[in-house]
Amino acid sequence: MPFKYFFDSTVVVDNRAKGGRSTRTFLNEGRWQPIADSLQEGDYVLMQFGHNDEAKEEKYKDRYTPVPDYKTNLIKFITETRAKKATPVIITPVSRMRFDKDGRQQETHTEYTAACYQVAKQYNVPLIDLDKRSRELFQQLGPENAKLLFMQLEPGENPSYPEGQKDNTHFNAYGARRIAELVLQQIQELHLGLADHVVKK
Numbered sequence: 001m002p003f004k005y006f007f008d009s010t011v012v013v014d015n016r017a018k019g020g021r022s023t024r025t026f027l028n029e030g031r032w033q034p035i036a037d038s039l040q041e042g043d044y045v046l047m048q049f050g051h052n053d054e055a056k057e058e059k060y061k062d063r064y065t066p067v068p069d070y071k072t073n074l075i076k077f078i079t080e081t082r083a084k085k086a087t088p089v090i091i092t093p094v095s096r097m098r099f100d101k102d103g104r105q106q107e108t109h110t111e112y113t114a115a116c117y118q119v120a121k122q123y124n125v126p127l128i129d130l131d132k133r134s135r136e137l138f139q140q141l142g143p144e145n146a147k148l149l150f151m152q153l154e155p156g157e158n159p160s161y162p163e164g165q166k167d168n169t170h171f172n173a174y175g176a177r178r179i180a181e182l183v184l185q186q187i188q189e190l191h192l193g194l195a196d197h198v199v200k201k
Contacts, residue, residue: 002177006184011197022052022063023073032077039084044194046183047077048130050093050112051169067115074119089192092116092131094179097150097168099143105135128186134179149175 004013016035018026026032026049035045053065065073074090081088093116096108107113113131120127138146151167158165171179188195 002173002180003183006180006199007194007197008199011194017048020052020063021049022055022065023049023070023077024053024065025063027073027076032080036080036084039081039086041085042193043081043084043086044089044192045077045081045086046089046091046128047074048091048093049074050109050116051096054093054109054112067111070112071115071119074116075123078119078123078125087126087192089126089128089187090116090120091128091183094130095134095138097138097146099138099146103143105139105146107131107135126190126192128183128190130179130182130186133182133186137178137182148172149178 001015003015004011007013016031018029018031021029021031039045049070052060052063053070056064078088078090092113093109095105098106098108100106109131113129116127119125138149141148149171151161151165151170151172153161153165155163184198188198
């Protein structure tokens, strides 16, 4: 959501993300087809999945997507994007906050990040490694300060969460902006055409 503020008026950010969706449920619910149908030459499609694809817990079984199927779905997004002369960009899943007892941030998406790399290499697609960059950010902040990025609330702090919240996955507004800045930085490092339209600060 903070992304639209990074670019000049020539760039329209059309956010089609939907919480809780894996590549499989995004397709099954018909959320991808309108994107594919509306693409035009010069568009960019920034695709980031993985969190929900890897959810093996019983309560999330409807969204779980095995790695081979995850790769197949990414390839579908890529090929249909290119068919419209638009540019696909793969973004690895952003890391969850998980520190070990020694204060080292742990990798939380190993298989699905690796799958992103494999598909990106096979199809020569620009790749933004948000998994790695977000882990580096969390490590830099440390176990306590990294909590400031997430929906970590004490009881009574927010009326929407009267019992408090200990969420190591979803970001608050500040965290969302910091993560969006990591993506923006890599867009510039990759010299994507979008980088020419970043608002100069």
